[in-house]
Amino acid sequence: MSTDSTSAVSAVPAAASPTAASSSSPRPETLAVHPPHVEITGSRPLGVPLHQGHVFAFDSADALATAFTSTEAFLYSRHGNPTVRTLEDAVARLEGGTAGVSFASGMGAVNAVLLGLLGSGGHVIAQTCLYGGTYAVLTDLATRWGVDVTYVSGTDPEEVRAALRPETRLLYLETIANPTTRVSDVPALAAVAAEAGVPVAVDNTFASPLLFRPLDHGADIVIHSATKYLSGHADVLGGIAVFKDAGLYGRIRHHAVEQGASTDPFAAWLTLRGMQTLSLRMERQCASAADLAARLAAHPAVAAVRHPALADHPDRAIAARLLPDGGGGVISVDLAGGREAGRTFVEAVRLASLSVSLGDVKTLVMHPASTSHHQLDATALEAAGIGPGTVRISIGIEHVEDLWADLEQALEKALEKAV
Numbered sequence: 001m002s003t004d005s006t007s008a009v010s011a012v013p014a015a016a017s018p019t020a021a022s023s024s025s026p027r028p029e030t031l032a033v034h035p036p037h038v039e040i041t042g043s044r045p046l047g048v049p050l051h052q053g054h055v056f057a058f059d060s061a062d063a064l065a066t067a068f069t070s071t072e073a074f075l076y077s078r079h080g081n082p083t084v085r086t087l088e089d090a091v092a093r094l095e096g097g098t099a100g101v102s103f104a105s106g107m108g109a110v111n112a113v114l115l116g117l118l119g120s121g122g123h124v125i126a127q128t129c130l131y132g133g134t135y136a137v138l139t140d141l142a143t144r145w146g147v148d149v150t151y152v153s154g155t156d157p158e159e160v161r162a163a164l165r166p167e168t169r170l171l172y173l174e175t176i177a178n179p180t181t182r183v184s185d186v187p188a189l190a191a192v193a194a195e196a197g198v199p200v201a202v203d204n205t206f207a208s209p210l211l212f213r214p215l216d217h218g219a220d221i222v223i224h225s226a227t228k229y230l231s232g233h234a235d236v237l238g239g240i241a242v243f244k245d246a247g248l249y250g251r252i253r254h255h256a257v258e259q260g261a262s263t264d265p266f267a268a269w270l271t272l273r274g275m276q277t278l279s280l281r282m283e284r285q286c287a288s289a290a291d292l293a294a295r296l297a298a299h300p301a302v303a304a305v306r307h308p309a310l311a312d313h314p315d316r317a318i319a320a321r322l323l324p325d326g327g328g329g330v331i332s333v334d335l336a337g338g339r340e341a342g343r344t345f346v347e348a349v350r351l352a353s354l355s356v357s358l359g360d361v362k363t364l365v366m367h368p369a370s371t372s373h374h375q376l377d378a379t380a381l382e383a384a385g386i387g388p389g390t391v392r393i394s395i396g397i398e399h400v401e402d403l404w405a406d407l408e409q410a411l412e413k414a415l416e417k418a419v
Helices: 028-033 061-067 082-095 106-117 132-145 157-163 186-195 246-259 265-275 278-297 316-322 338-348 378-384 400-418
Strands: 008-012 037-041 099-103 123-127 148-152 168-174 200-203 221-225 239-243 302-306 330-335 364-366 390-394
Touching (some): 082 099, 082 239, 099 106, 106 132, 106 168, 106 200, 106 221, 239 246, 278 302
Parallel strands (some): 123 148, 168 200
Antiparallel strands (some): 302 330, 330 390, 364 390
């Protein structure tokens, strides 16, 4: 059939289905249970089809048995689903990986990687400033399994070299740290880990594969909270891990299937839809964040601003080398008035929303010490660079002047609390 021919839709009669009744004329009660299977010929859907069903039928017992140990056929959505597989393949292609495994949340991906690679008595090296949920999992593993954790800055290869042990099983980093925006020197640290045969996992949520691809710089695993920039519209909960080689993929996938934190197909479909505008959103959010970071730094209510595009960012040299297309859409701001000023600021915004999460098309603000990093005690917060007056601003795609007007009026109210 030529490519310009009229699309045809073929409906396979219910009686031809292996599940149809043996009678040549099934009764209405049976027909209601067994609708015809529609096959599309002569055309293809422009969008990704949503395969919401979670159970798949087989023609032979051997084929069903084989599907339990293979990824070639779909049998049950905990093991795999066509829409979910499309998402996994799409993100793996974006990150330059061999394959991906998606999860019901970003923490599902984090847990699968950590639990899949670490065991009792193992050792992991992690950077000091991590997402609070990741820090909590590492703390729990240390308490219950005796997993030892050594924290490093994320910028000094010699720190990693000194921390390595025979029982080290993983180096865990974030491309752009949550919430301080510190930038890890992934290539330098990964090179040290590779010398010791230690795999490297990088949470790339803040950067997205549009700004940085860790696998191209020595990492073995990339983790995303798909809830954030990949989906981008505050209507999805999901996570994904992408792997450089098939060995690690198979190891973590097996653990993930048994763990059961599988992605809902509709969430995968929404994420795929959101990813179509990822490049446009990231371009706008990076530009607005850099602009607003410079304005925030000049305001008297602000003690410090951290964004990788700023000249005085502590990792500016690393950011210039690894993030030439933008420093991300998140700004970390330390308010001069401390915690009370932070509370006033996040409650005073009107266009922006006081909300958890980030990477949304809408601008979001929050106070990390009492929310996303509430698991950290005072010592850990200080080590991570999170102060009582630190607020995190995730820049959306609104007009930058409207955003500045809102942030400025909230800063004025915070300034009143500081005097």
